Structures are given as C-alpha cells and as structure tokens.
Amino acid sequence: MNAVRLHAFGPAENLAYERTEAPVPGxxxxxxAVRAAGVHLVDAALRAGDPNGPYALPELPVVPGREVAGIVDALGEGTDPAWLGRRVVAHLGAGVPGGGYAELAVTDAERLHEIPEGLGEDQAIAMIGTGRTALGILGFTELTEDDVVIVTAAAGGIGSLLVQYARNAGATVVGLAGGPAKVRQVSALGADHALDYNDPEWAERARTALWGKSVTVVFDGVGGPAARAAVDLLGPGGQHLVFGWSARGITGGGPLDLDPDWLAERGITSRSVLGPAMLARFGGGQTGLRRLEEESLAQAAAGKVVPAVQRFPLAEAAAAHKALETRATVGKVVLVP
Known part of the structure; x- marks a missing residue:
C-alpha cells in the first residue's frame, strides 16, 4: 500500500510518500480502506520532534495520523463479522501516531462508529476528533441568547464549529480570523461580526459593533496578541476558555500569562479546557470521549452544524502540514488517498 512515513524528525519535507507493507488486523x-484521514497540529508537533509537545515522541519510522474514515475491508480474529463492508470513522487514539496517513489502517473495533447516512467521510473525520473537542469545550459553559461570544480562531476546524453552536444557542458571535478570505468564511458561518485580527483596530471595531455590550465568553484557540485583546473585552464574570495557542512561533504568540490579581479584580475566569480538564468533566477515559464523538456525528448528520473541510491528496501530506502550520487553511485539514 501507499503511506506517508516519517524517518527523521524535522520539517514537513521529511514526510515521505512511499510503498510499505499493508497492516494486518489483530x-x-x-x-x-481509508477514504479520508485527519491532520492535526499535534501531528505537526510530533513530526517536528518538539520535546515540549503534548505527547512523547514516537519511535521512527512511523506513519502519522490519528483519525480515519473509510470501508472495513478485513477483520481480525473474534471481531464481529457485521462490521465487514461498513462505512466507518474512528479516532485511533491520542498519544502516539496511529497510522492514519495511509491507504489502509488498523484499529480496535470498539473505536468504530458507523458513518451516518448523508455524511461524507471527510465530514465524519472533522466531527470525530475536532467535533468532539468543540462539544467538550462548550460543556464548560451554558450559552444563551444573553451571551456575547468571541471565537479567536473562527475559521479553523474547532472555531468554525464553535461559531455555529454559539449561533444555534442564540448568542451574539464575534468571529476573528486572519485575512479577508477567512473573514468572509467566518461571516458565511453565521457570525454576527467577522473581523480580521491582523487589523490593529479590530478590538475597537468590535466595541463599536456591540453597542456597549460586554463580552461574556472568549473561546481562545490562538493565544498571543489577539487573545489578549479579546480578554480585555470581557466584562465582569466573563470566561476565557483556552483550547490552544496556534499563534505559537509568531512574534508575541503563545498562551497568555494573565495576572491572577487582575483576573480576580475583574471577576474573570481563565482556564484551559483541554486534556485532563475535559476528560474529568465528561466522565474520563474512552467512555466519555465516545459519548462526545457520538453526539458530534449526530449533530452533523442532523444538519445542525456543517463542518468546514480543506482536502489535500495523501501524497501531498507535506504541503498540508506546511499550510496548517502557517495558518493558511480553513476548517479541518483532511488527506484523501
């Protein structure tokens, strides 16, 4: 089969599209038989050999990728034969690359979800990982029509879903994105106000557009100056919910270091909502994550949200990584064999 393998940590060019042995299910x-594979910033951190990434570095060579969708074409011993030939999606597990960047991938049957009718494989990929994370983030607050929400990475995979969920709850949504094309995408998603965070006047424009309303929630997937300006717009009792810092590596980027006394004085709560915090809130382990996966797929199948997807050929995984790392993508990045 064809797969993308990493033989040495480093730049995106180190991802090699090559022939390798097909995996055998145990x-x-x-x-x-993979029809779509998800790409994540964590994949890029592992590829680069970042020792400060969220997971331990894998042994090389390795096939990256933790999310796949396609058709079950072979079964291991003791696996329910009813799975054979079914259209499925699975998160292959966190912590180590799962072999998703390939034409064939193996996983435990207990991780499978049948893809709902009418939902494409690429859309299912967006919902199985990114979608479950978006729902998990939303679980830390209860949005209503009284809320005013800022989404800092509103054109990204998670951010584009948060914009839609917040609008569904009746909240007023300010979506931030980088560049005119992404701003137009955020507006099309339903944001009440779509603004370019590269514009030094965006925060003042937001104040004017909101007619004096205080921001109640900031969903922060960027960090850096944009997040700092967004937090400054929070009113008393506001929430700063951090799910990433994609601005890392950019001047002034990275997670915010907020003064606890300043937060207390303004009555603002700032917290990370990923990793252990999310697992603890939703029951922990695979059981809690599976519930989020099921609900995420159901939301998309019902048309309540439409995941944004940007596709790259499997052979162009290096280009996909470059685009993701330079924030040149819109929505969930998916590789197609």
Whole structure:
C-alpha cells in the first residue's frame, strides 16, 4: 500500500510518500480502506520532534495520523463479522501516531462508529476528533441568547464549529480570523461580526459593533496578541476558555500569562479546557470521549452544524502540514488517498 512515513524528525519535507507493507488486523480489530484521514497540529508537533509537545515522541519510522474514515475491508480474529463492508470513522487514539496517513489502517473495533447516512467521510473525520473537542469545550459553559461570544480562531476546524453552536444557542458571535478570505468564511458561518485580527483596530471595531455590550465568553484557540485583546473585552464574570495557542512561533504568540490579581479584580475566569480538564468533566477515559464523538456525528448528520473541510491528496501530506502550520487553511485539514 501507499503511506506517508516519517524517518527523521524535522520539517514537513521529511514526510515521505512511499510503498510499505499493508497492516494486518489483530484480535478484536478491523482494517479500514481509508477514504479520508485527519491532520492535526499535534501531528505537526510530533513530526517536528518538539520535546515540549503534548505527547512523547514516537519511535521512527512511523506513519502519522490519528483519525480515519473509510470501508472495513478485513477483520481480525473474534471481531464481529457485521462490521465487514461498513462505512466507518474512528479516532485511533491520542498519544502516539496511529497510522492514519495511509491507504489502509488498523484499529480496535470498539473505536468504530458507523458513518451516518448523508455524511461524507471527510465530514465524519472533522466531527470525530475536532467535533468532539468543540462539544467538550462548550460543556464548560451554558450559552444563551444573553451571551456575547468571541471565537479567536473562527475559521479553523474547532472555531468554525464553535461559531455555529454559539449561533444555534442564540448568542451574539464575534468571529476573528486572519485575512479577508477567512473573514468572509467566518461571516458565511453565521457570525454576527467577522473581523480580521491582523487589523490593529479590530478590538475597537468590535466595541463599536456591540453597542456597549460586554463580552461574556472568549473561546481562545490562538493565544498571543489577539487573545489578549479579546480578554480585555470581557466584562465582569466573563470566561476565557483556552483550547490552544496556534499563534505559537509568531512574534508575541503563545498562551497568555494573565495576572491572577487582575483576573480576580475583574471577576474573570481563565482556564484551559483541554486534556485532563475535559476528560474529568465528561466522565474520563474512552467512555466519555465516545459519548462526545457520538453526539458530534449526530449533530452533523442532523444538519445542525456543517463542518468546514480543506482536502489535500495523501501524497501531498507535506504541503498540508506546511499550510496548517502557517495558518493558511480553513476548517479541518483532511488527506484523501
């Protein structure tokens, strides 16, 4: 089969599209003929060999990728035969690359979800990982029509879903994105106000557009100056919910270091909502994550949200990584064999 393998940590060019042996499913496993594979910033951190990334670095060579969708084409011993031939999506697990950047991938049958009718494989990929994270983030607040929300990375995979969920709740939504094309995308998603965070006057424009309303929630996936300006717009009792810092590596980027006394004085809560915090809130372990996955797929299948997807050929995984790292993508990045 064809797959993308990493033989040495480093730049995106180190991702090699090459022939390799097809995986064989073990007991309780299935093999999936991959039609779509998800790409994540964590994949890029692992590829680069970042020792400060969220997970330990894998042994090399390795096939990256933790999310796949396709058709079950082979079963391991003891696996329910009803899975054979079904259209499925699975998160292959966090912590280590799962072999998703390939034409064939193996996973435990217990990780599978049948893809709902009418939902494409690329859309299912967007919902199985990014979608479950968006729902998990929303679980830290209860949005209503009285809320005024800022989404700092509103054209990204998670941010584009948060914009739609917030609008569905009746909240007023300010969506931030970088550049005119992304701003137009955010406006099309339904944001009440779509603004370019590269504009030094964006915060003042937001104040004017909101007619004196205080921001109640900032969903922060960027960090850096844009997040700082967004937090400054929060009113008393506001929430700053951090799910990433994609501005890392950019001048002034990275997670915010907010003064606890300043936060207390303004009655603002700032917290990370990823990793252990999310697992603890939703029951922990695979059981809690699976519930989020099921609900995420159901929301998309019902048309309540439409995941934004940007596709790259599997052979162009390096280009996908470059685009993701330079924030040149819109929505969830997906590789297509």
């Amino acid at each position: 007991p309780g496993q299935v093999r999936i």
